[in-house]
Amino acid sequence: MMEPKEILLAEPRGFCAGVDRAIEIVERALLKFGAPIYVRHEIVHNTYVVNDLKARGAIFIEDLAEVPAGATLVFSAHGVSQAVQEEAKRRGFSIFDATCPxxxxxxxxxxxxxxxxxxxxxxxxxxxxxxxxxxxxxxxxxxxxxxxxxxxxxxxxxxxxxxxxxxxxxxxxxxxxxxxxxxxxFPQIREPKQQDICYATQNRQDAVKQLAGQVDVLIVVGSPTSSNSNRLRELAERLGTPAFMVDSPEELQPQWFAQATRVGLTAGASAPEVLVQGVIARIQALGAASVRKMDGLEETIKFPLPKGLKLEPLSISKSKK
Structure with missing residues (x-):
């Protein structure tokens, strides 16, 4: 049986600016107002992130009837309908909108x-x-x-x-x-000036296109509900590279690497780097000796936080860790 010798890391991978901002909104709301903070729908589609925030006092709901009057409510990064916005206002919640800009x-x-x-x-x-x-x-x-x-x-x-x-x-x-x-x-259809598919989705797909031909198998870190992570796995397979998606390092199967000397690794826009590092450690335990990062775009976009959450406590709490 062959052992993987090298891991090739896609660049960019993992968190995008919209996901960073959404998670930070929940973290800051917890710091400023205390637990519980209610979040409509999973803040981002990642099991690890959701469980981490649950442990800190975030409560994820689908139906606004589950939220007590006067509570603080965060809308997830995916955005909500006008009906949900109006119902939330009518119920008198203190609302922070984490919809990706x-x-x-x-x-x-x-x-x-x-x-x-x-x-x-x-x-x-x-x-x-x-x-x-x-x-x-x-x-x-x-x-x-x-x-x-x-x-x-x-x-x-x-x-x-x-x-x-x-x-x-x-x-x-x-x-x-x-x-x-x-x-x-519909030849006269009006199209947006800039395509709606976000820069992060595009960049992660471009990195997989670059990576797929250089590896024997590709691992995508992402949750089953994550649309952009699923698209990365499908894209690699379409390019002829066997690809598997995992929500955690424990889901890796040794037989995936039986014929692989080079393993590609990427992560969807809602998957944290801590999971990527865990996957690297697990593949190294199977024999991979080296990890190489591909040349790729560096993303520098940052989105501002909503009014009422731009405060210092988060940086203070970070320095105490």
């Missing part, structure tokens, strides 16, 4: 164009909280297309004023082929 940009675009009489096609996955949040910006006039087949059957009420928006965590290639089908059927 790149998702908010899509919401703002939808609201602006709807006022101008536009209807929308949304490229995305049914049931994903981000899709529910974006489609929930309007009462009607927004239609989900999950694949090219949907493009041929969708029936907007009119096509003169039709715009397209996209879930931010899709496969860049899948979205491009669906968009091509949309352009063909």
């Amino acid at each position: 790149l998702v908010t940009k899509v919401h703002v675009e939808v609201a602006k164009l709807a006022k101008e009489g536009y209807e929308f096609l949304m490229i995305g996955h049914k049931g994903h909280p981000e899709v529910e949040g974006t489609m929930g910006q309007l009462l009607d006039g927004i239609y989900l297309v999950e694949d090219e087949a949907d493009v041929h059957t969708v029936q907007p009420r009119q096509s003169e004023k039709l715009a397209v928006v996209t879930q931010t965590t899709l496969s860049v290639d899948d979205a491009a082929s669906i968009l091509a089908a949309i352009r063909q059927r």
Whole structure:
């Protein structure tokens, strides 16, 4: 049986600016207001992160009826519908919105164009909280297309004023082929000035494209619910490289590495680096002697925190650790 000799680390990988910001919002809310802090939906789609925040006093809920009056509520990074926002205000919660600013940009675009009489096609996955949040910006006039087949059957009420928006965590290639089908059927469709798929999703997919041809197997660190992590695994497989997704180092199977001398490793945008390091240690225990980081883009984007949470306690608490 061959042993893995080298681990090749994708760059960039792991946390993006939107995830960093969302987690920090919950951490700061816990520091400032004390436990419990209620969070609608998992703050980001990662089991380790969610369990860590639960241990510190965050309570994750789906239904606002579970939140007591006067409590502090955080909206997850995926964004929420207008109905959820209005219900939260009506119930009188103290609200902090951790929606990723790149998702908010899509919401703002939808609201602006709807006022101008536009209807929308949304490229995305049914049931994903981000899709529910974006489609929930309007009462009607927004239609989900999950694949090219949907493009041929969708029936907007009119096509003169039709715009397209996209879930931010899709496969860049899948979205491009669906968009091509949309352009063909609705040539006058209005597209966003900058594509909606976020920079982090794009960068992590580009890194996998670069990595896949150089390794015998690719491991993606990410939770099953994480859209962008699933897309990384699918992309590697499409490029002909066996790929597996793990939520923790314990899920690694030795037989995956039976024919591998070089192992590629990446992480979805909601997966923390501590899990990546754990996976590295486990692969090293199977025989990998060296770890090499690929050359890649360095991401320097940072998103500001909401008003009311920009305070010093977090940096103080960090220095005490």
